[in-house]
Amino acid sequence: MSLLTQILPAAIVAMMVAAGVCGLALFWGKERARGPLGPLAVGVAYLAGHLVITGWMSFPPADTTNWLPYFALAAAVLGAFCAVVPITNWARVIIFALVSTGALRLLLKPKFQYGWSPGEGWAWVACLGCAIVLVAVILDALARRPETAVEMPVFLLIVCAGTSGALMLSGSMLLGQFASVLAAAVLGTLVFTAGKIALGRGIVPVFSLLMGTLLVSGHFFAELPAASAGLLAFAPILALSYVGRSNKLLALGIRAAFVSIPVAVALVLAFRSSPPLDY
Amino acid sequence: MKPSKLLFTGILCSLAFALSAQAADSYKVDPVHSSVVFGIKHSGVTDFYGAFKEISGTVSFDAADPSKSSVELTVPVESIDTRSDKRDQHLKSPDFFNAKQFPAMTFKSTKIEGSGDSYKITGDLTLHGVTKPITADFKRGPDGKGGQGKTVGGGEARFTIKRSDYDMKFMLGPLGDEVNIILSLEGAKQ
Numbered sequence: 327m328s329l330l331t332q333i334l335p336a337a338i339v340a341m342m343v344a345a346g347v348c349g350l351a352l353f354w355g356k357e358r359a360r361g362p363l364g365p366l367a368v369g370v371a372y373l374a375g376h377l378v379i380t381g382w383m384s385f386p387p388a389d390t391t392n393w394l395p396y397f398a399l400a401a402a403v404l405g406a407f408c409a410v411v412p413i414t415n416w417a418r419v420i421i422f423a424l425v426s427t428g429a430l431r432l433l434l435k436p437k438f439q440y441g442w443s444p445g446e447g448w449a450w451v452a453c454l455g456c457a458i459v460l461v462a463v464i465l466d467a468l469a470r471r472p473e474t475a476v477e478m479p480v481f482l483l484i485v486c487a488g489t490s491g492a493l494m495l496s497g498s499m500l501l502g503q504f505a506s507v508l509a510a511a512v513l514g515t516l517v518f519t520a521g522k523i524a525l526g527r528g529i530v531p532v533f534s535l536l537m538g539t540l541l542v543s544g545h546f547f548a549e550l551p552a553a554s555a556g557l558l559a560f561a562p563i564l565a566l567s568y569v570g571r572s573n574k575l576l577a578l579g580i581r582a583a584f585v586s587i588p589v590a591v592a593l594v595l596a597f598r599s600s601p602p603l604d605y
Numbered sequence: 606m607k608p609s610k611l612l613f614t615g616i617l618c619s620l621a622f623a624l625s626a627q628a629a630d631s632y633k634v635d636p637v638h639s640s641v642v643f644g645i646k647h648s649g650v651t652d653f654y655g656a657f658k659e660i661s662g663t664v665s666f667d668a669a670d671p672s673k674s675s676v677e678l679t680v681p682v683e684s685i686d687t688r689s690d691k692r693d694q695h696l697k698s699p700d701f702f703n704a705k706q707f708p709a710m711t712f713k714s715t716k717i718e719g720s721g722d723s724y725k726i727t728g729d730l731t732l733h734g735v736t737k738p739i740t741a742d743f744k745r746g747p748d749g750k751g752g753q754g755k756t757v758g759g760g761e762a763r764f765t766i767k768r769s770d771y772d773m774k775f776m777l778g779p780l781g782d783e784v785n786i787i788l789s790l791e792g793a794k795q
Contacts, residue, residue: 388734549698
């Protein structure tokens with residue numbers, strides 16, 4: 327009960343904010359608004375939800391996981407920019423890679439201070455940055471499919487819910503709450519779907535960066551197994567599976583089931599190595 | 606100046622220098638005989654108590670001029686012990702102390718005033734990456750002889766902090782905000 331009362335207010339605020347911003351798009355003009363407002367909805371909703379949990383934060387934040395709202399805003403601005411200004415895919419990837427690298431360096435500052443040599447640290451940042459960019463490329467491929475108006479939020483929700491559960495099992499309710507806020511923000515974007523608007527490619531940088539940095543936080547600052555983090559990060563790739571010419575609802579169900587498999591395995595792995603909190 | 610006067614002045618100066626140099630006694634904190642105990646309200650009912658098993662630091666004490674005294678302490682967060690491994694693990698997680706990001710708590714005094722056995726120690730407490738000034742009443746005990754014949758000294762401070770001041774806000778409500786701390790220090794004179 328106590329956990330629910332902790333999670334719900336932040337999740338509700340995030341969902342309302344995302345739904346509100348997406349609702350604006352319906353009035354503003356579908357085609358024109360969906361690009362920039364999709365990422366802004368998720369970014370601002372995450373910021374609001376995070377603040378409900380942590381309260382106002384000092385700047386720069388002492389706890390590096392409190393950089394996440396700033397990452398959300400940066401990625402939202404990037405997503406909105408890419409939606410408005412036509413740039414090549416390569417330019418998009420390079421800009422996102424730079425933003426991800428900067429974000430990871432800020433997030434992993436304590437590891438640079440207390441654990442890693444500079445060379446070791448930058449090697450980690452480079453590898454993790456590549457992984458986040460790869461996740462973004464997968465999600466971008468998913469966002470460009472014509473049938474993703476409904477599918478995209480569903481797949482993202484499955485991954486977010488799994489991430490939230492895995493992070494809670496990893497010994498940090500707080501990180502799990504942050505993931506549930508991201509899930510609620512994605513849920514809020516279903517307003518788009520109700521208006522038959524696809525989320526668009528703009529959401530990709532926001533989701534990839536937030537999901538990636540949450541999983542990195544879970545692994546390095548809590549007890550999330552690396553295998554769980556990897557399975558959760560790359561679960562959306564199974565949404566690209568070819569499922570034949572079945573009807574759309576059935577295809578959605580099959581793809582959702584595919585995405586759920588690595589998510590479920592990640593949860594089992596997280597459970598098996600979870601520090602017990604039932605004291 | 607006559608040679609005898611010069612010699613006398615020299616001896617006086619050396620004596621004064623030696624006395625001033627010896628005025629502040631330096632103590633190295635003995636982790637075995639020092640304690641950091643904390644109490645925090647659970648479910649609004651009563652305090653449960655925990656401790657940190659490790660502490661290190663130095664105390665420089667100038668009995669003649671306590672304002673010249675200083676205290677520096679470091680407490681590793683990993684050494685937390687609340688008699689429940691599960692709870693200790695949770696307390697070290699990002700929900701509370703976030704031990705992997707903030708492996709140690711530190712205290713560095715900025716002002717010490719008082720006399721006899723009662724002192725007020727003001728200083729910067731760094732906890733969970735946040736540094737805030739605190740003031741604690743310190744009751745000094747008499748010096749004694751340690752196991753190896755060394756002179757030992759110390760005392761005890763009791764003070765209260767709010768964990769929310771240090772951005773430790775998880776489960777505020779079910780777990781109290783105010784944390785009562787007892788810091789009992791003993792150290793061997795160096």
